[in-house]
Amino acid sequence: MLQRPRRNRKSEAIRGLTIETKLHVNHLVQPLFLVDGQKKKNAIKSLTNIHQLSIDNALKEIEACMQVGVNSFILFPAVEDALKNKTATYSYSAKNFYLKAIKEIKKKFPESCLISDVAMDPYSSDGHDGYVENGKIINDKTLPILAKMSLAQAEAGIDILGPSDMMDGRVAYIREQLDLKGFTDTSIMSYTAKYASAFYGPFRDALDSAPKSGDKKTYQMNPGNKREALIEAELDYTEGADFMMVKPATLYLDIIQDLKQNFPLPIAAYHVSGEYAMLQAAAKNGWLDYEKCLAETLLSIHRAGADVIISYGAKDYATLHKKGKA
Numbered sequence: 001m002l003q004r005p006r007r008n009r010k011s012e013a014i015r016g017l018t019i020e021t022k023l024h025v026n027h028l029v030q031p032l033f034l035v036d037g038q039k040k041k042n043a044i045k046s047l048t049n050i051h052q053l054s055i056d057n058a059l060k061e062i063e064a065c066m067q068v069g070v071n072s073f074i075l076f077p078a079v080e081d082a083l084k085n086k087t088a089t090y091s092y093s094a095k096n097f098y099l100k101a102i103k104e105i106k107k108k109f110p111e112s113c114l115i116s117d118v119a120m121d122p123y124s125s126d127g128h129d130g131y132v133e134n135g136k137i138i139n140d141k142t143l144p145i146l147a148k149m150s151l152a153q154a155e156a157g158i159d160i161l162g163p164s165d166m167m168d169g170r171v172a173y174i175r176e177q178l179d180l181k182g183f184t185d186t187s188i189m190s191y192t193a194k195y196a197s198a199f200y201g202p203f204r205d206a207l208d209s210a211p212k213s214g215d216k217k218t219y220q221m222n223p224g225n226k227r228e229a230l231i232e233a234e235l236d237y238t239e240g241a242d243f244m245m246v247k248p249a250t251l252y253l254d255i256i257q258d259l260k261q262n263f264p265l266p267i268a269a270y271h272v273s274g275e276y277a278m279l280q281a282a283a284k285n286g287w288l289d290y291e292k293c294l295a296e297t298l299l300s301i302h303r304a305g306a307d308v309i310i311s312y313g314a315k316d317y318a319t320l321h322k323k324g325k326a
């Protein structure tokens with residue numbers, strides 16, 4: 001045998017020389033669920049170790065993440081039902097605790113990178129990402145609402161806006177409004193290929209944001225479609241997105257690879273709530289080793305082509321890395 005690939009695996013040192021992909025902690029983003037009030041740390045049943053945090057506890061959590069090298073955070077608001085309505089007006093209200101939280105975090109940790117969520121669902125009495133009329137999601141009536149939300153978040157000091165709504169034309173619409181108001185430095189991480197996935201369940205538990213009727217299939221993508229992701233990517237690229245996201249991550253590694261090969265923008269992948277919950281549930285039963293499976297999962301997402309990886313396990317991975325275990 002002239003070729004014996006095992007020769008390049010014979011020691012730790014040689015395996016080190018030949019490693020093709022290594023995940024650095026600086027690629028990771030930790031999601032945080034924010035809630036109004038003080039001293040709140042509400043457990044989320046389907047998301048082990050993840051909590052709804054009031055700002056005081058969120059600041060502590062951010063500090064703990066930054067100590068292990070995670071400097072980027074994606075923030076989601078858990079809004080009480082009484083503040084939700086058809087047009088999501090609370091999303092840009094001066095009283096919105098989420099906007100205040102952005103300001104406070106940036107004040108205390110100016111070196112952190114904060115990513116927002118731009119979509120109506122946390123604020124909508126219909127539980128949809130867009131404006132609902134007679135049971136339909138109306139694309140063009142949603143855009144001005146998303147733009148108001150985006151401007152309010154930009155004013156609060158967000159580094160990167162994260163439109164997760166999948167409405168057509170929203171990146172261009174938001175970019176134009178931002179630039180008109182002078183927010184030329186506010187970035188956009190577009191949820192480019194966001195699939196209508198059953199793996200968002202625990203997230204909707206965390207925010208109590210499930211649709212009140214129907215599903216999200218008229219705006220989120222069909223899991224069977226791959227070439228369609230290139231249409232979405234082309235649009236986001238020409239509309240001025242700074243990052244393109246694929247979501248979920250592990251079941252959609254082919255889409256991550258496709259976008260990486262076809263577009264020069266940084267690619268983000270969202271290892272979503274259901275993907276994290278599966279690891280935790282199996283670990284709880286003693287069926288999988290959480291730490292090893294998490295490290296392998298995040299590495300695989302990176303290997304497929306994701307530069308930015310959003311995961312509920314980001315802090316855990318960084319902690320393992322610090323201990324030399326990942």
Ligand code: PBG
Binds near residue numbers: 120121199
């Ligand atoms: C909604 C939004 C969702 C997630 C991020 N933004 C859920 C949905 O589309 O219903 C899911 C994230 C996760 O499951 O971790 N705009």
